[in-house]
Amino acid sequence: MSQNVVKELVKRGYTCEKQMYELLDFGAHEDFKEILHHYIKAGGKRVRPALTIIVGQALGAKEEYLLYAAAAIELIHEYSLIIDDIIDRSEKRRNKPTLWKKYGISMALLAALHYRESIHEGARRTNHPLEIANLISETIRVMTEGERLDILFEQAGRDEEYIIQKRYKVVTVDDYMRMIGGKTASLISTACKVGAICADAKNNIVEKLGKFGWNVGLAFQITDDYLDLFAKEEELGKKTGKDILEHKLGNIVVIYALEELSEQEKQKILSILRKEKLTDDDVKDAIELIKKTNASQKAKEKANKLIEEAKKEIEFLEESEEKKLLMALADFVVQRTY
């Protein structure tokens, strides 16, 4: 079942590939295209455009507009990756060198600027250009704030003086929810809303789809946090504990654990997160302490609750292949093991 959902999702997400290239190529110098295509050529899951397309189809949107909207949505995601990879100095993405690593920071920045205008061009080619352009702009602003918080929730690992001084010493569940709302939920919510807007849906319908996406997005990130610490490495396809290694206090399971642990244990975890160089044993120690608490259970419950709420929001949709897919996707988000 879940494998089928993923397959169908990927398939639908990839139907706006042509439009993505078209938007990126629009107004681009021939020599620049190699750089602009680098990330999208390397693959990716295309979950966000899939959501736009599925929602749009569920509500009867015309494909000629919908595919540009979906392409714009994926380009927002890619735009954020270009910038995040520079900020995090990541050297690999999708098994290839990151954009800045391959072409240098200057060209990566110019590519990011160009991406932003390709996104606008996508909105412009839909049947609701201004409404979608406005929504996209608001979304990028919220995503930027999410990324800002994500950085400031880290406890070590950066040498920029301003960040070192302004780091959050304490991250509450509310802080965390604001951060993942921006970082993850906002674009997934907008992906769904844009699909509905392309179908000329009424405001209250657009809002319902938006809430569906928002809750799915939050649940997705919470599950990600859980899997980062507790997944089976052979299923996850990467090492567990990456968030600890990256000094992240912005992981819901860590935050819940700190609420339960003794002062001494809490300080132990914080001191690990604040070490500039972490060993495998440090990561293991932190995870062991977290395992003593109900944190992972609480995180799972929170994600499940969000998914139940998400599903309620779209119950009103007429029965269709698309509705089934959205419901199955919602379940998959919290049931996945990778």
Add this chain to the structure above:
Amino acid sequence: MSQNVVKELVKRGYTCEKQMYELLDFGAHEDFKEILHHYIKAGGKRVRPALTIIVGQALGAKEEYLLYAAAAIELIHEYSLIIDDIIDRSEKRRNKPTLWKKYGISMALLAALHYRESIHEGARRTNHPLEIANLISETIRVMTEGERLDILFEQAGRDEEYIIQKRYKVVTVDDYMRMIGGKTASLISTACKVGAICADAKNNIVEKLGKFGWNVGLAFQITDDYLDLFAKEEELGKKTGKDILEHKLGNIVVIYALEELSEQEKQKILSILRKEKLTDDDVKDAIELIKKTNASQKAKEKANKLIEEAKKEIEFLEESEEKKLLMALADFVVQRTY
């Protein structure tokens, strides 16, 4: 005369200051505002919003829309400065540390992302939100291409492998015009067009103002190139020959000079531009060679011709204080000595 033009221009440009802060603050976290305000607090000439405002007033635009449009125009300029300063590793701007220098590259990048959305918000608050948003998007795309060419016209001074490989060995006058069209003329042109759009001007009027701004922008950059090499340092307020020092083949006077010089002299200039470390004597030598040619005269003539064409485009305007100001500004652009 010219001093009065500058004064009046600056005065008008500063009338949208409140709107600029408003647009930047919109949706921004309290802690982020210090970073967002850094550049605009440090001053600047505000030539571009002044043009929007003066054109708008000449054509009868309502202030409530015009000032948001003008603010958006200035924010585009500031947005490009944030990115250019990172790309050029500049450490000072307006006598203050640059944004990345003061707050780190990560925060400077997030600020740039936020700036872009403040710009869209400015367009949104005008009486022609979609038309202005579309024009702004196209402009930023063209500016990005201008910046890309500007970098690739440099002959040394960067360590990014892609740039070193892709540098232009030869820069023609056509290449140069494309570069400054993007880097300088496009935003000045758009500043004028947006003023006309806010005044509900017809398409052909908007186009005339656009051509005026385009030609003024080109003439401005050509004069800048001339002054960079030949101004009196005490009037310019900085050292001459900065373009040579920065390895720039993208200076019209240099390009014209290369056309006239003997092969040996030409290679001498190119070898200076291609030195990683330049001495004051190298710069002097290059300028001496350029002085042997008619290059500076040709550049001046080109700039003057562009200004004459620019002025013709706006002859149709009814007589007004604003028309006089636009005409005087056009003259000032080529007559200035700093």
